[in-house]
Amino acid sequence: MVFRKKEVREILLIVQARVGSTRLPRKVLLDLCGKSVIQRVLERIKNSVLVDKFILAMPDTPENDILSNFAKTNDFYLFRGNENDVLDRFYQATRDLCNNQQDELIIIRVCADNPFVDSYEIDRLIGFFLKGDYDYAFNHIPALDNMYPDGLGAEILKFSVLKYIWEKADRLVQKEHVTKYIWDNMKEFRIGVLKAPPSIAYPEIKLDVDTEEDFKWLEKLYRKLIKRNGEVNFSGAEIVACAQNIS
Numbered sequence: 001m002v003f004r005k006k007e008v009r010e011i012l013l014i015v016q017a018r019v020g021s022t023r024l025p026r027k028v029l030l031d032l033c034g035k036s037v038i039q040r041v042l043e044r045i046k047n048s049v050l051v052d053k054f055i056l057a058m059p060d061t062p063e064n065d066i067l068s069n070f071a072k073t074n075d076f077y078l079f080r081g082n083e084n085d086v087l088d089r090f091y092q093a094t095r096d097l098c099n100n101q102q103d104e105l106i107i108i109r110v111c112a113d114n115p116f117v118d119s120y121e122i123d124r125l126i127g128f129f130l131k132g133d134y135d136y137a138f139n140h141i142p143a144l145d146n147m148y149p150d151g152l153g154a155e156i157l158k159f160s161v162l163k164y165i166w167e168k169a170d171r172l173v174q175k176e177h178v179t180k181y182i183w184d185n186m187k188e189f190r191i192g193v194l195k196a197p198p199s200i201a202y203p204e205i206k207l208d209v210d211t212e213e214d215f216k217w218l219e220k221l222y223r224k225l226i227k228r229n230g231e232v233n234f235s236g237a238e239i240v241a242c243a244q245n246i247s
Contacts, residue, residue: 009104011126013051013154014093015041015076016086016178017067017112018059027209028112029066033222037209038067040115042074047119047233050126051108057093059083085175091166094159105159106130109178113209114140114151115218118236121153121200128194135161136182137192142203147196149243151207152236155179161189199237202244221246 017038021027028038035043046054056071058064060080071078077097081089090109098105106129110117121139129137139146139153157179165174165181174180182189196203209215225234225242 009106009130010052010098011050011106011108012053012055012094012098013045013048013108013110013122014055014057014090015045015110015112016057016090017070018083019064019067020059020083021113023211024209024215027215030209030215032115032215032219033226036070037115037215038070038112039074041110041112041117042070042076044115044117044233045110045119045122046074048122048126049119050123053077053097055079055093055097057081057089059089087166087169087175087178087181090178091162094162107157107159107162109155109157111140111208114207115209115222116151116207116234116239117154118152118239119233121236125154125156125194129156129192132192133190134192135189136179137194138179139194139196144191144193146193147201147203148194149196149200149202149205149207149240152200152239157182200240202240205240205243207239207243217246
């Protein structure tokens with residue numbers, strides 16, 4: 001796929017991050033072969049050629065102050081908001097940084113616990129989304145038979161859709177997860193299902209950090225990739241091929 005810079009619409013990429021985590025506390029700060037998990041994420045997504053602004057949206061609590069340094073060192077805009085209402089934090093970050101231009105915005109969501117997120121797959125998702133004029137599309141999880149690994153991609157939606165779900169969401173779980181309302185009410189939206197290319201079509205592979213076991217496995221994977229290729233921006237295909245040989 002050839003990526004061309006889109007016209008008119010501004011594209012924002014928001015990384016939501018926090019220090020607190022129930023299953024694995026401070027997971028975004030864990031050292032993954034010389035750099036923290038969140039640093040790996042921020043460095044990899046900066047290779048996108050289609051994103052206009054990169055934002056780190058973090059809670060406004062003191063324990064999360066440490067995360068602000070990652071925004072500064074990576075030239076990300078910083079927004080601090082509600083820790084538990086992640087949907088509101090996401091929405092307010094967009095409003096705060098884009099003034100009155102929101103209606104034309106396209107917004108991408110990336111999780112801070114996806115250290116193998118692939119900028120090429122982010123750009124591929126953007127191209128797919130704009131060409132299809134969808135309300136929402138994704139390639140961050142294996143769902144709707146898209147054949148994607150868990151943790152290589154992102155989610156993308158129009159600002160008008162974000163505003164709609166921000167107004168409609170009334171359940172706690174729909175506020176704790178940005179796009180949960182969409183998944184609960186799929187018939188209300190035009191959802192794009194981007195299929196994984198054959199080289200990465202392995203939905204059984206999990207590349208995000210939820211537990212200590214996840215982290216140890218991803219650490220082995222990162223070490224092997226560095227040993228093979230050096231400290232470079234590994235492609236999705238390289239990651240998946242290597243992951244198939246990690247026990």
